[in-house]
Amino acid sequence: MLSRVADSLYWMSRYIERAENDARILDVNLQLLLDLGGEADAMQHWAPVIASLEETDLFDSLYGAADEASVTEFLTLQNKNPNSIVSCLTLARENARTTREQISSEMWEEINRLYLFVQSEAARKLLLSSPHEFFKHVITGSHLFQGVTDSTMTHGEGWDFIRIGTLLERADSTSRILDVKYHILLPSGEDVGGNVDTIQWMAVLKSCSALEAYCKLYVSQVAPWKVAEFLITHQEFPRSIRYCIDSLDHALHRISGVDESRYANEAERLSGRLRSDVDYVTIGEIFEFGLHEYLIQIQERLVEVSNAMYATYCASLA
Amino acid sequence: MTGLFSAYKVEHFFDEMFSAPGVARPHYRRLLESFKEMGAADFERKRNLAATSFLQQGVTFTVYNDEQGTERIFPFDLIPRIIPAREWDLIERGLVQRITALNLFLHDIYHGQSILRDGVIPKQIVWEATNFRPEFMHFDVPRNIYIHICGTDLIRDQDGNYLVLEDNARCPSGVSYVLENRQAMKRIFPPLFSEYRVRPVENYAQELLNVLRYVAPAGREELTVVLLTPGVHNSAYYEHSFLARSMGIEIVEGRDLVVQEGCVFMRTTKGLKRVDVIYRRINDDFLDPRVFRKDSGLGVPGLVDAYRCGCVSLANSIGTGVADDKVVYHFVPKMIRYYLGEDPILGNVPTYLASQPNDLKYILEHLPELVVKAANESGGYGMLIGSEASAAEREDFAGRIKKDPRNYVAQPIVALSRSPSFCDDSMQGRHVDLRPYILYGEKVTIIPGGLTRVALRAGSLVVNSSQGGGSKDTWVVEGEESDG
Numbered sequence: 095m096l097s098r099v100a101d102s103l104y105w106m107s108r109y110i111e112r113a114e115n116d117a118r119i120l121d122v123n124l125q126l127l128l129d130l131g132g133e134a135d136a137m138q139h140w141a142p143v144i145a146s147l148e149e150t151d152l153f154d155s156l157y158g159a160a161d162e163a164s165v166t167e168f169l170t171l172q173n174k175n176p177n178s179i180v181s182c183l184t185l186a187r188e189n190a191r192t193t194r195e196q197i198s199s200e201m202w203e204e205i206n207r208l209y210l211f212v213q214s215e216a217a218r219k220l221l222l223s224s225p226h227e228f229f230k231h232v233i234t235g236s237h238l239f240q241g242v243t244d245s246t247m248t249h250g251e252g253w254d255f256i257r258i259g260t261l262l263e264r265a266d267s268t269s270r271i272l273d274v275k276y277h278i279l280l281p282s283g284e285d286v287g288g289n290v291d292t293i294q295w296m297a298v299l300k301s302c303s304a305l306e307a308y309c310k311l312y313v314s315q316v317a318p319w320k321v322a323e324f325l326i327t328h329q330e331f332p333r334s335i336r337y338c339i340d341s342l343d344h345a346l347h348r349i350s351g352v353d354e355s356r357y358a359n360e361a362e363r364l365s366g367r368l369r370s371d372v373d374y375v376t377i378g379e380i381f382e383f384g385l386h387e388y389l390i391q392i393q394e395r396l397v398e399v400s401n402a403m404y405a406t407y408c409a410s411l412a
Numbered sequence: 413m414t415g416l417f418s419a420y421k422v423e424h425f426f427d428e429m430f431s432a433p434g435v436a437r438p439h440y441r442r443l444l445e446s447f448k449e450m451g452a453a454d455f456e457r458k459r460n461l462a463a464t465s466f467l468q469q470g471v472t473f474t475v476y477n478d479e480q481g482t483e484r485i486f487p488f489d490l491i492p493r494i495i496p497a498r499e500w501d502l503i504e505r506g507l508v509q510r511i512t513a514l515n516l517f518l519h520d521i522y523h524g525q526s527i528l529r530d531g532v533i534p535k536q537i538v539w540e541a542t543n544f545r546p547e548f549m550h551f552d553v554p555r556n557i558y559i560h561i562c563g564t565d566l567i568r569d570q571d572g573n574y575l576v577l578e579d580n581a582r583c584p585s586g587v588s589y590v591l592e593n594r595q596a597m598k599r600i601f602p603p604l605f606s607e608y609r610v611r612p613v614e615n616y617a618q619e620l621l622n623v624l625r626y627v628a629p630a631g632r633e634e635l636t637v638v639l640l641t642p643g644v645h646n647s648a649y650y651e652h653s654f655l656a657r658s659m660g661i662e663i664v665e666g667r668d669l670v671v672q673e674g675c676v677f678m679r680t681t682k683g684l685k686r687v688d689v690i691y692r693r694i695n696d697d698f699l700d701p702r703v704f705r706k707d708s709g710l711g712v713p714g715l716v717d718a719y720r721c722g723c724v725s726l727a728n729s730i731g732t733g734v735a736d737d738k739v740v741y742h743f744v745p746k747m748i749r750y751y752l753g754e755d756p757i758l759g760n761v762p763t764y765l766a767s768q769p770n771d772l773k774y775i776l777e778h779l780p781e782l783v784v785k786a787a788n789e790s791g792g793y794g795m796l797i798g799s800e801a802s803a804a805e806r807e808d809f810a811g812r813i814k815k816d817p818r819n820y821v822a823q824p825i826v827a828l829s830r831s832p833s834f835c836d837d838s839m840q841g842r843h844v845d846l847r848p849y850i851l852y853g854e855k856v857t858i859i860p861g862g863l864t865r866v867a868l869r870a871g872s873l874v875v876n877s878s879q880g881g882g883s884k885d886t887w888v889v890e891g892e893e894s895d896g
Contacts, residue, residue: 097668206468
């Protein structure tokens with residue numbers, strides 16, 4: 095496969111996943127504010143969303159205060175934000191357009207449909223009148239794309255690069271969603287484990303579509319350390335960090351054809367080491383280390399894997 | 413007449429569908445019959461169906477100099493252009509004859525130049541042609557084929573005669589619309605296809621791949637054929653991607669390729685992979701910054717050397733642009749006589765060359781009746797339609813012609829034939845042309861029909877997509893009487 099194509103497939107799926115995660119975070123935050131009613135200090139709920147996405151500077155240059163209207167626009171239809179839903183889907187489609195001979199027609203039509211939707215006047219109106227429906231549309235579109243990908247594309251090298259894009263982005267996003275609530279609930283290290291706000295932690299789980307799965311496991315005891323344990327270390331939940339990293343390492347080895355107990359390149363060495371770290375870490379150790387610090391470290395190590403992968407498979411492009 | 417065609421006006425043009433007001437030509441009668449029951453609203457609904465499907469599939473082209481950015485669908489008119497098999501057979505023979513002569517011409521001018529020495533074509537016309545590549549004198553192209561893919565534009569005059577308007581011997585585009593239009597028509601009007609026996613076009617990509625493989629360097633076992641595109645921002649990118657997909661080959665950009673030790677390789681996730689044949693959709697000028705334009709970021713440094721030493725084949729060959737130069741065009745009937753000893757089956761439109769003093773005088777005196785074209789522009793750019801231009805525009809063009817006579821030709825304004833097209837909620841006559849696609853490999857293959865382009869603006873004679881043109885599906889039908 096062409097190096098450029100591998101790179102484009104990887105970014106195509108990353109951008110779709112990113113758009114989906116934007117939609118989740120916004121949807122849940124909007125609903126959360128409804129739950130909290132008048133008690134909530136809305137500002138306190140929106141600024142951390144921007145902070146966790148590392149977009150504070152750009153946001154401040156475009157808007158005055160972080161409130162519902164400004165953050166929603168910033169993350170949905172704002173062209174100037176390269177990580178807004180509309181920007182992500184535009185880039186995803188652009189990448190799909192340059193790789194149309196590699197992906198299936200069904201995949202192209204699905205992503206093009208989603209792109210045409212967010213570009214339409216109807217979408218703009220829907221976002222104002224019924225934001226939940228707008229977000230639902232984006233999330234469902236992303237799910238459809240992933241389903242169509244799995245069922246219409248050959249599960250070869252290209253598919254593995256698509257998987258890696260999705261998984262890296264998802265692991266990163268789950269860590270950021272957890273981290274958002276860290277800002278609210280654990281303002282200082284000593285408060286770890288205290289000051290439980292059940293509704294807010296349920297919102298965290300919902301952001302990852304994890305509430306139902308979590309409840310099955312812990313029978314509706316929503317405690318912060320358990321939520322964190324679930325979202326970081328669960329072996330089978332498809333949005334947990336561990337699951338994403340395990341699958342990512344697996345996909346990398348499928349590409350090189352090397353056994354998973356060994357590594358053939360730097361990307362595999364880094365992902366293998368990251369994998370064994372999250373496979374064997376306990377939630378106690380994580381809190382001891384500092385939840386925020388741990389999540390930041392995960393994000394940094396994901397970037398290293400991504401860079402190493404680019405160097406291994408795509409760098410000859412430059 | 414009833415329904416959609418009740419108010420249709422044939423006027424004083426050659427009409428593809430009607431021989432006289434209310435009288436459909438034999439090969440259009442069944443079509444007329446089946447549209448009788450259909451109202452404008454129903455027709456409009458079908459039209460939207462087609463437009464939506466094109467948009468969803470991303471069948472779009474890019475318009476330059478358009479702030480809106482970028483992608484538009486190519487307007488598609490649902491009334492097919494029908495050509496009876498007998499008429500098509502004549503066109504086909506004419507095109508085979510023409511492509512054969514053009515290839516012989518290219519071989520000749522890049523070798524012995526007998527046609528110039530015999531005075532059939534003035535020497536300076538070839539030597540001054542922008543796209544003549546003296547660097548390739550005495551170079552032998554694989555299998556002796558220069559133009560592998562040619563799009564020759566045909567028009568019909570007042571009497572319905574087919575004439576060649578121009579040849580596109582570099583990177584003709586539009587064939588993807590032929591295939592997409594056909595697919596759309598089959599979905600929208602399935603019953604029509606059971607009533608007419610329409611010759612299929614679906615084998616184009618396979619035939620193209622056969623041609624590309626045929627010209628591959630000798631002695632290579634597993635051939636790698638790629639399509640070289642300028643990139644996603646090129647106006648024809650959709651077509652590039654469509655063709656690559658249909659042939660099952662990689663679509664590459666210049667930066668995906670690298671030349672090492674005289675061979676061309678593509679950069680893959682598993683290292684470098686040798687490339688044998690390149691179907692390039694990039695003009696000569698941009699192919700290789702070491703040989704042609706130094707500022708080209710689209711090409712591949714060293715590609716021309718690799719081509720010269722026979723390690724990689726290109727389609728079309730380098731230097732074919734001299735054959736579709738609008739001045740050289742004037743001499744194609746002479747070429748046919750010179751190389752083949754035959755009379756041209758398809759005629760040319762009479763052409764005046766501004767470089768000839770008598771012609772120049774005539775052009776300047778008759779500008780309002782002429783179409784003036786720059787010799788090397790395409791896409792409807794660099795052109796003056798005398799009858800539509802203002803006095804100031806004509807003045808401006810006259811100045812340009814006098815300054816650079818070699819670069820201009822003029823032709824009488826041909827009243828192109830018209831075909832019923834759905835515009836502003838009713839059927840109206842619109843001017844059309846026809847671009848068949850000719851493939852030259854082991855044999856010459858022409859897919860039946862080609863792209864019918866239609867000038868959707870009332871009265872306009874310019875069919876280019878960049879100038880408000882649209883397209884129609886083109887049917888070559890078996891066993892239908894021709895009234896010609």
